[in-house]
Amino acid sequence: MTPSALKSFIIALSLTFTLAETALANQVNDRAMELAGQQKFDEALVLLSQQDSALVTGYEHRFLKARILSWAGKYAQAESVLNSLIAEDPDNPDLRLAMGNLNYYQGRLKEAERDYQQVLKDYPDYQDARNGLANVRKAQDAAQRDLGFAGDHVWRIDGGVGLSDFDRDDIPEWDDQFLRVEYSPHSLAYHGSAQRYKRFGITDIEFKAGIADAVRGGWDWGLEAGFTPNATFRPDFNFGGRLGRAIQTQKGTTFYPQLTYSYDDYAAGVIHNIQPGLTSYLDNGLVLSGRLIATLQEAEKDQLGWLIEGRAPIADRWQIRAGYANAPEAIDGIAITTKSFFGGLTYMVSDDLDLHLNLARDDREDSFVRTSGNVGFTYKR
Template sequence: MTFLLLSGWILSTTPAMASNFADVFEGAKKARAEGRFGEAEQRYREALTISPDNADVLLHLGIVLGILERHEEALAVLSRGIANAPDYIDLHIAVARIKGWMGRLDEAEADINYILSIDPGNTAALELRRQQAAYRDQDEDRIWRLDIGYDQSRFNRVSRKDWHEANIQITVGSKQTQGHLRAERSRRFGETDTYVRTGAAHRLNGDLGGYINLGATPAASFLPRWKVETGADYRLRDGGDFLGPTIIKLDLAQKNYASGDIRNIDPGLQQYLFNGRTWLTGRWINTYDLTPSKRLPGWSLRADWQALDSLRLFGGIASAAETESGASVTTLSRYAGAILDVTSGLGLNFAFTRDNRKAAYIRDVFSGGLSLRF
């Protein structure tokens, strides 16, 4: 009797659930068609609660997330769909399209080739190949960016005038390769130094990238006379929804002061979480004061959270050597800040840092800046 009642309940609820799913799914598609992408995302996620492994819902949700420029999250959703429906060609096309939006054109081309190996006449894949070829030829992913910043430092435990530092940087290039020119003007100890730097960054593919910076301070009083920086990062794994991409990093630097050279060898690890909305970065810092042949070990931890599509919050703590006028002393730093995209072309950033320099002083740093993108 109980079995019959349960069977009747299941049969009676199944049509209602199917009807509810259809209503939610159609509502999501309507919201997307009308450009209400935030609402569309919510409705697609509601549809997933009714049908968790539905490949059509995962496809449409991934596309909406891509339109919202939450690319890593979009790829994770589409990968979930492919795991459930590996032969669903539209999922593979969506992955290739989003990788193209991210500038990972070589990976996108490989995905398109895979699709055409299965379905040589697929019109969507052929059109996507044409579009991405035109994208390469026209170099539409050019980057022009101007960053301006200002820092003011106030001291506790010692009687010292505030430090004032201003910087300006212009960056030009593409999503794969960028070059920049930067100038920093610092006022400390009644002296003024101007540091000038140029550098370049390049991504060999979607997993591997690197950079190099060269800088100098003419007639330096307290800043390094010259500095060389280089580094690389490599994505170990793509991950999924909760535990996303894992990236290893290595940063190297050498600075020359009148008193001698300082060298840094700093490996690190970056882990994305929660569909790419949060990421943690840790570094093992190794500072070598080459004059007395002394190593000063340290570490740093930082957390970033994409609270909104236009707002990122960050904070961190570090215990590492800070070099001032050629002298390196272990300093405990705590900081927090925010990056706000006011429009697609204007961004603002704010930060507060407290440095506790061992047996010396406490320094509070107030930072602000703006970014203009062209």
């Protein structure tokens, strides 16, 4: 064999091995994707790890590994791989999209929004990035509505009136009215409220003010304080706070775990209220939530209860809510276990105006049964 023929043979043989190796790598990648589609993420990652060492350092292997790690919820590992790839190729839109998806799954909505917008700046027709950005906006809007934020509106006004009746003739009817105004010009929302309570033939008026995070990202917080001048059955002073985090899953469900705390200083003593909870936003508009309710009070036994609630759209512009609670309720500085059935309807008159009707039946242990109704409104501009 001549040197020229030998050289051609070696090149052809090398090309054959390369094509075979590429075909085998593609088969492994396809099988790993198939396993990931079956949510067998660990098996898919093990299969990838068994590839030739030369392939393990390649782009295709590392990108696929990052995606599967992300789907498996191994976010720190996925982020590490993606960051190394982006450092090598910072203008790659696929990598930036994958980072946006990773931030979205973790509920880091501000970061995800930034990643998707960066992709669309250079590739405005990249449909996956447009879909990702739409999902971010949907998650932000859902959380804003649940927490009472104004969304794209700067002002929000809530008001309502309520009336309660009792199964015992010796307890006079209760009534209450409230008005709450919120202003959210930028990243913070400021609010103030006044509520008039008439109970036991006596009237208390409570004033509150607070501040909260108005831009929905991963973390959420809020602070509020209030007082009641010459209080009789309401707390003389109270303050509280909220801390939560939105977590977005690959399937589109948003989970929002949160913890709230309040300190109520009554004439009869101080009550601490602690409520860890979880809210789930599903794709079909259904919202499910539950929380534990614990009260700690001076000279009284600590109590623990719970509450569950669901909301769902039932027709165009209509939403229904219903729930049940078996938890301590503080009235006149004394927390007593109360079993409550409650529900309501919301009619969205327009993008700016909602009307609400709420009903409840409370069975306060060894005390009374109360039936209450409330009509209210929400106006945004």
